[in-house]
Amino acid sequence: MGRAPCCDKATVKKGPWSPEEDAMLKNYIEEHGTGGNWIALPHKIGLKRCGKSCRLRWLNYLRPNIKHGDFTPEEDSIICSLYISIGSRWSIIAAQLPGRTDNDVKNYWNTKLKKRLLGRRKDRDTHHRQSATPAMSEMSTENMNDGERALSASAMERIQLCMQLQELQNPLGAHHNPLVWPGTLSSNSFNSNSSNVTVAEQGQSSSMNEPLMDAQMEGVAMDGLGSPSSAENSNMISMEAELEELLYGEGNRGKAGVVDGGVQQGDVDWWSYDQGKSPVGSWDFTPEANAVFQDYTSVYDI
DNA sequence: AAGATATGCAACCGCCGTAAT
């Protein structure tokens, strides 16, 4: 047989936490730690809560050094950059933002950043609809085939973004060329073929503090010293700056610097990443893709 | 001022890989 039963779901309390419950949980963990067993924790404390709920409350709210609200422009840029690169891997993204939780980052993206980015693109789509290529039109949700419907919303968003990039790269002749994804653009060392890193391989097995390092070791094209080449690094930095422009416009460009907690723009690493389970496949930023991305942001001129 | 709508956020749900038995 397996382990002992978890909590009694019939008696556990749900809903918002009271200040008293918060205090009980916080005091206990600060004094005794979690003991490596969240399920047993509420019983020890005397809380009528599920262990999972305790864990969530601690990680997302009670844990020391948690920051709430007021995301900085630098954090915005990091979130957007990583989302475009790896998708909704909120725990990985949050790991790059000291004091932020995955739940916070997720909520912030869903309620603000996504609207800010996609909303602007939507405005532009409306403006340029007359000149849209057949390929773009066919990708509208009304005309999606079964295979396309099977894609996650996250993947679709990134697909739409990539399509925008390609349209801008070749605005007059996009329909003459097959859609080229970033991962297939290049035959050089940035190609995803050299970096079949699955979620399980690079994410689950590693500390959440070092996912990027793991990913770099597994997949990103490195020079002989184990770091991105200067040319590639230059592309990355340039792209981050362009992203900032996309988010905040020309007036705020150049504000990037040190984020609260010590993360700098340059600390965001870019890596090839094969989503493994995703039907879309790999999402990486080749030098070519970076260039396209820059075209994208410059054309928008927000 | 009141109702409708939009927004933000905390918490829950369900899935998956891992570990314990």
Place this chain on the structure above:
DNA sequence: TATTACGGCGGTTGCATATCT
């Protein structure tokens, strides 16, 4: 080796508050 719980994660929901009409 099979079974089952645990831990972690992303997606979604529901409520409180803010804004709009």
